[in-house]
Amino acid sequence: MATEVCHHAIGTLQSHSYLSNLNHSQNLRSGSLRLATSQRNCFVIRSSASHSQTSVVDPVLAPSRSNTGDSSKKSNEAALILIRHGESLWNEKNLFTGCVDVPLSKKGIDEAIEAGKKISNIPVDVIFTSALIRAQMTAMLAMTQHRRKKVPVVLHDESEQAKAWSQVFSEDTKKQSIPVTTAWQLNERMYGELQGLNKQETADRYGKEQVHEWRRSYDIPPPNGESLEMCAERAVAYFRDRIEPKLLSGKNVMIAAHGNSLRSIIMYLDKLTSQEVISLELSTGIPMLYIFKEGRFIRRGSPTGPTESGVYAYTKHLALYRQKLDEMFQ
Numbered sequence: 583m584a585t586e587v588c589h590h591a592i593g594t595l596q597s598h599s600y601l602s603n604l605n606h607s608q609n610l611r612s613g614s615l616r617l618a619t620s621q622r623n624c625f626v627i628r629s630s631a632s633h634s635q636t637s638v639v640d641p642v643l644a645p646s647r648s649n650t651g652d653s654s655k656k657s658n659e660a661a662l663i664l665i666r667h668g669e670s671l672w673n674e675k676n677l678f679t680g681c682v683d684v685p686l687s688k689k690g691i692d693e694a695i696e697a698g699k700k701i702s703n704i705p706v707d708v709i710f711t712s713a714l715i716r717a718q719m720t721a722m723l724a725m726t727q728h729r730r731k732k733v734p735v736v737l738h739d740e741s742e743q744a745k746a747w748s749q750v751f752s753e754d755t756k757k758q759s760i761p762v763t764t765a766w767q768l769n770e771r772m773y774g775e776l777q778g779l780n781k782q783e784t785a786d787r788y789g790k791e792q793v794h795e796w797r798r799s800y801d802i803p804p805p806n807g808e809s810l811e812m813c814a815e816r817a818v819a820y821f822r823d824r825i826e827p828k829l830l831s832g833k834n835v836m837i838a839a840h841g842n843s844l845r846s847i848i849m850y851l852d853k854l855t856s857q858e859v860i861s862l863e864l865s866t867g868i869p870m871l872y873i874f875k876e877g878r879f880i881r882r883g884s885p886t887g888p889t890e891s892g893v894y895a896y897t898k899h900l901a902l903y904r905q906k907l908d909e910m911f912q
C-alpha cells in the first residue's frame with residue numbers, strides 16, 4: 583500500500599511572520615527528532631528538547647570565498663533540499679522506468695516549477711542531479727523560480743577537453759552561478775527486466791505482493807535489477823563522499839534525483855531501518871528540507887504547507903536569508 587511522507591507534520595506553523603516564529607523554531611531546532619509511524623501509516627516527526635542558537639552567516643550578502651557563489655564560508659548550519667523529479671512521461675503511463683532516460687510530462691514540468699516556488703527563498707549554493715534528464719529538468723525548472731536569480735551551470739568534467747572548453751573567465755559571473763554536478767550514482771535504481779512494463783499489468787501477472795516486494799522491499803531485487811540496498815550502496819556512498827563535505831563546509835545543497843535513490847539517502851539521513859523504509863514513499867516534485875548542523879541532519883519537512891512561513895520559520899539562518907532577499911529584491 584502506498585503511503586506518503588507527511589510533510590505537513592512539520593509544516594504546520596501558520597504564522598505569516600517567520601521571524602516571529604523563531605522562538606518556536608528554536609524549540610524545534612536540534613532537539614532529538616524521532617520518526618514514528620502514525621495511524622495513517624505515514625512518517626511523522628516528533629521533536630523534543632531545545633538548545634543553542636545558530637550562529638548566522640548571511641548567505642546573500644556575506645563575501646564568498648568560493649569561485650562560484652555564496653557560501654564556502656564558515657557556517658555551522660547548511661540547508662539540504664531533496665527533490666524527487668516531477669512526473670515523467672512514463673510515470674504518466676504507469677511504466678517502470680528505472681534507468682531509462684525519459685523526460686518530464688507537462689504535469690511534471692508544472693510540478694518542478696511549483697517546487698521551485700516553494701524553495702525560492704531557501705539558499706542554494708550547489709546542485710547535484712542524477713545523470714537522467716527528468717531530474718535535470720526538475721532542477722533547472724525549479725531554479726527558474728529562485729529569487730536569488732543565480733544561473734545554474736552544468737559542470738562538464740567528463741574529459742579534460744570538456745573541462746577546458748566549459749571554463750568561465752569572469753569571477754563576477756562565477757559568483758552569479760550555481761555549479762550543477764550530474765552523477766549517475768544518484769540515478770533511479772535499475773529496475774531490471776521490469777523497465778518499460780506497465781505496473782498494473784505486472785501486478786496482474788505476477789501478483790500484487792510479488793510486485794510490492796520488488797518495488798519496496800529493501801533487499802529483494804526485481805529480476806536482473808537493483809534492490810534498494812544495492813541502489814543505496816552507490817547513492818549513499820556518493821552522498822557521503824561528495825555531498826556531505828559540501829554541507830560540512832557550509833554550502834547549501836539541492837539534490838534532484840529519484841524515488842528510490844532519494845529513499846536510500848533519506849534512510850541514511852533519518853536512520854530508518856530496512857523495515858521502516860518499506861513504507862517511505864516520495865511524491866513527484868515535492869521538495870524536502872533538512873538542516874545539517876553540528877554533524878547531524880535535522881528534517882524540517884517540506885515547504886508544502888498552506889503558508890511558506892511554516893518552513894522558513896525553522897531556523898534563524900533561513901529566516902535571515904529570506905529577509906535579505908526581501909530587502910534586495912523588493
Ligand SMILES: O=C(O)[C@H](O)COP(=O)(O)O
Pocket residue numbers: 677678679680681770773797840841842
Ligand atoms: O522507476 C520508476 O518506475 C519510478 O521512478 C519509481 O518507481 P517505484 O515507485 O515503482 O519504485
